[in-house]
Amino acid sequence: MENAMPDTTTYAPSERTVPTRSRERASYNRDLVHAILDEGYVCHLGFVRDGAPVVLPTLYGRVGDRLYVHGSTGSRPLRMAGQSDPGLAVCLTVTHVDGLVLARSAFHHSINYRSVVVHGIAHEVVDEEERRTALDALVDHVVPGRSSDSRPANAKELAATAVIRLDLEEVSAKVRTGGPNDEPEDASLPHWTGVVPLTRGYGAPVPAADLDPAVALPDYLTTL
């Protein structure tokens, strides 16, 4: 994988990030990986506890080639990342489901999706400036612009919050698009075939019961 000039447009494939099948769906393109990560904000974080896998949904933020996850200092993976040396082995996966692919044959039914899988060692972030940057990134990843329109964490809240970092190094995207791939001999079967697109959106914001009516809905929520 070594080149005279490092390739900054793609991540280097590894044994773990090259799929055993559907290899044509895999990509190591940095822009694609970032675009998929930036469209979501909930990941599924996997780690090993007492020899068994654990998968938990959690928020994440991205700053360049670093992903951040946060939580209570009492939560299991964050505690484990802080106590382990050199850190906690994790797999962080983000998936967007874009469409239901209905083939004429049950076998060729599929899903259009875009996913990113990151393998690596998560480390606890202890530098205070990086912790603040990470926490802002986590808030802004969900609602861009929100971190500067909320009260920053105080010392007590910062002390209760653990932040872990996972570098984007061993990472791949996987994408399926397009219609069904039926067998030619099934073409005349009488079943409807095609794709049902999935849509995602935002409903009208619901103000908190105690919100002062003088506080207007901010622009960054009208353009979500």
Place this chain on the structure above:
Amino acid sequence: MENAMPDTTTYAPSERTVPTRSRERASYNRDLVHAILDEGYVCHLGFVRDGAPVVLPTLYGRVGDRLYVHGSTGSRPLRMAGQSDPGLAVCLTVTHVDGLVLARSAFHHSINYRSVVVHGIAHEVVDEEERRTALDALVDHVVPGRSSDSRPANAKELAATAVIRLDLEEVSAKVRTGGPNDEPEDASLPHWTGVVPLTRGYGAPVPAADLDPAVALPDYLTTL
């Protein structure tokens, strides 16, 4: 956890399914667990490979207290489940994100969500009748009614497909609903606060390029 009469309305909590924090969000109610599972069809399946966690998105189906996952006989987790004795330790997680919770303080920002986490040992299904039931359930879980309106798998396709089963025994749901929980002393801060609901839906079905125009859109797609 033992009772004279077994409680069939809830799953028994275990050390792994009792969260270390936000315990009030955890539930072991069987109907709630099933409802969350039935609303989705993509899970994140975690397993351990060479000591490290792997988390992959995949479809699932439910038949009573059994979950099924399928894939190519060449895919890693399915191969590992078939080769391992007594099976493959997995964690299967399903998450629905319902709303963005914007508090006045960055610290109290949150997400409204419903998730189910299942721990257990996945076994390869070898009984042919159970395999067919599982494959129908997988298709019908995504589009109810579709399995009977598509060509069933033939012998070659069945031979290329592995099915694994995970029993719902060690399972919990976690649910967050409602508005922000700001600190009382933050009530007068000038930041908008409330919940932005998230919406999910279906776009207009897109027929395959080679679909005979005489084949009408089936009712089960108009009522998705």
